[in-house]
Amino acid sequence: MNDIASRRPRGGLGRGLNALLGDVAQDERDTGDRGSARGSVRMIPISAIAPHPEQPRRHFDEAALDELAASVAQRGIIQPIIVRPHGQDFQIVAGERRWRAAQRARLHEVPVVVRDYSDSETLQIALLENIQRQDLNAIEEARAYQRLLDEFGHTQEELARAVHKSRSHVTNLLRLLDLPPEVQAQVVEGKLAMGHARALVGAADPVSLAEQVLTQGLSVRQTEKLASQDKHGAPTSRAPRQGSAPRPHQGTGSADIEALERQLADLLGLRVHILFNDDGRGSITLDYSSLEQLDMVCQRLSGERI
Incomplete structure (x- = not known):
């Protein structure tokens, strides 16, 4: 996109x-x-x-x-x-x-x-107003962004600032419009979550994979792995490095960590980084670009209505 x-x-x-x-x-x-x-x-x-x-x-x-x-x-x-x-x-x-x-x-x-x-x-x-104040389904939101880009010449950065979301959130939503109409319809109908749909973008046969997700009740992380195999074949894993210092996700479990980052980013509308130790401990970092975004995420985490 x-x-x-x-x-x-x-x-x-x-x-x-x-x-x-x-x-x-x-x-x-x-x-x-x-x-x-x-x-x-x-x-x-x-x-x-x-x-x-x-x-x-x-x-x-x-x-x-x-x-x-x-x-x-x-x-x-x-x-x-x-x-x-x-x-x-x-x-x-x-x-x-x-x-x-x-x-x-x-x-x-x-x-x-x-x-x-x-x-x-x-x-x-x-x-x-709909994007910012009401929960459109992911496809409706993506189509709204696309119209603002195509018809009015706004940039993804401008849209992200206007609705207090990260640019990566806007970009990821726009990518959903690359999915076949059948899969987009399943998102609109609430059968597929945004995380599932995102995992299917770029897959060789997203329609068949979507049916598999629905019939087997796969989680987003399971869908990520399934789509990764469909795109590149079975993923390989690296041996974990020695030491206990926090490190970016790679090797065993990296697909799970990446999926968690994406889920958190979709939920909060901010870029999320997860670092972890070999003993299972770690940290989560959120990137925000303004005090308004920080206030927004604090309200979401505290359960307040925005």
């Missing part, structure tokens, strides 16, 4: 992705009768709002929507929906889940902030 770092944005934003998302975040904090410097919260009929036709999220969890609808019915919508004028009505820029939940809760009006976003800005916010 090519990184188009040298390509200039075609649509032209005039400001960065983080600025766009910062605007949305600020608007969503302006609830009740308070207004932002660029717009104010107001109530409009729910029937006057339509979703964005190119919304990257195609699968909405029904149970989660029912739970959100119950909360909306009891407490109302706390964060306003961001919309833009569209004909005589309005189109959603950010907050489609809230709009859907409000419909289920049979609300007649919802709080909104109306902003004059362009088509380009609207689509980019719709893509990034």
